[in-house]
Amino acid sequence: MRARALFRGSALLALVASLSLAGCGDEGAQANHGAPVEVGAVELSAQPVNIRSTLPGRVSAQRVAEVRPQVTGIIQRRLFTEGAEVEEGQQLYQIDDALYQSAYKKADAAMASAKLLADRYARLLADKAVSRQQYDDALSTYRQTAADVETARVNLAYTKVKSPIAGRIGRSSVTEGALVTNGQAQYLAIVTQLDPIYVDVTQSSVELLRLKRELASGELAPGKEGEASLELVLEDGTTYPHRGTLKFGEVNVDKGTGSVTLRAAFPNPERLLLPGMFVHVRVDEGVRPNAVLVPQQAVSRDPAGKAVVWVVKDQKATQREIVVNRTIGNTWLVEAGLAPGESVVTEGAQKLRMLPPNVPVVAKPASNVRVDLGDAATAAPSPRAN
Known part of the structure; x- marks a missing residue:
């Protein structure tokens, strides 16, 4: 009985002690809530930015000629080297x-x-x-x-089978002694013109409408001479050394994919591009004169998946929903929700999530932001530290 009483007394003392410590902790938390929280922030500014899109594409030859006989007879000689460059009018075969x-x-x-x-x-x-x-x-x-x-x-x-175009010739499907006939389905060889070469890319019709609307409203200014400047990214991720030009776009929208095919032409003197290659094309759509860019460190997602930032104003931090369009370097292009001159938190956002609303903050210049726009910006200042 004495042991049981001692146990109950010890348990009671432990409970009282834990409650006392919890009360002290709550008082400490309340004290911390009242003290200003230090965060790192950057002040946003408007700047001209070159808007680029990356579109998937396939390389296709500008001209392809399937060489076929126009008379019937026996092949006496093959007069070219497979894989070599041939000229227009060059003799390829001799028929008896x-x-x-x-x-x-x-x-x-x-x-x-x-x-x-x-x-x-x-x-x-x-x-x-x-x-x-x-x-x-x-x-x-x-x-x-x-x-x-x-x-x-x-x-x-x-009887002298000649190349109808200049280009690179592939393998021969016949050898000396083979009988060929006028109008046969099987071609003797294929000649492909590789320089210049086409790249066919697809763009969503929705994006095409958006681009036209922004150009018409002046929100997006056309590039140099109003032409799209094209850059090519190869399958291994390297950038193709020659820039291309946009030739035309299809007049119909694909019913299955809702996309429009655009055709671009690229010089190919080194014969690096071959028909059938999968590539990506970077299109300079134009310049947005007053773009607002926010560092990626400042943007997070709420439970609904919407983009949010912490905005510092009057020494208070409030969370705000924004609309972002695309990434440019290590920043987000803001469509709505932020204006030039406002400051957003890039350091200390985790602390703000754990505190009640309208906690006083002390905003200091952020040390974790180094804005890198790549080659997207057009000689413009970056978002500056507050």
Whole structure:
């Protein structure tokens, strides 16, 4: 019984002591709540910023020619190196031309005979020794044989298979001794023009409408000479050394994806770009003259997923919902919710979340912000520390 009483007494003393400590803690917390909280903040400013979009794209050749035979015969020689550059009109194959030489000579002899007859009838017609009908028939025969000669000459020329365009030729699908026919489905080789080369990119029709609206309202100023400047990022993440130009956009929107295809042209002297490559194109849409940029350290998300920041005003910090458009370097482009001259917290936001509203704060210049806009800004100041 004595031991039980001692135990109960010890438990009671422990409970009293814990309550006393809790009361002291609450008093300490209340005291801390009343003291100003030190935070790091930056003051925002308006500045011109070059707005860029990154769009996925595929490389496609400007011109592609499938080389096919236009006469039937046996391939005698292949006259190119696979993978080499060929010129327009360069001979690629030689088809056996023996039959076509013979046909040409035969047609030429028939034309010569018909011409002699037509000339003789012309003289006889002047002396009224032949009728007009006889002369017309002889002249018609001559013209027909002349056409036959031209056909034979063209067929003979077609035995020399030539490249219709300049470019790089791929592998040959036939070898010497192969029989090829006029109009066959199988091509002999493919010639691809690689310089310049096209890149086809897709852009959402919604984004296209937004861009046109901002340009029309003056919210976005067009770039140099009103043309979009294009930069290419390759599959390995490296930047292509040559810049491109936008050629045209499709007049129809894809029903399945709701996107519009844009075609750009890039110089390709090193033949680094090949058809079928997947790339990204950076498009300079224009300049936003009075953009407000907020450091990414200042932006967080509330439980609903909306972007929020802590704004310092009159030595008080209040949380505010904002609308952000895109990232530019290590900042967010603000669409709504913030104005130039306002200060946002980038250091100490975790402390503010644990305190009640309207706690006094002391805003000092932030030490964790180093604004880097990359090449997006156009000779403009960065958000400055408060």
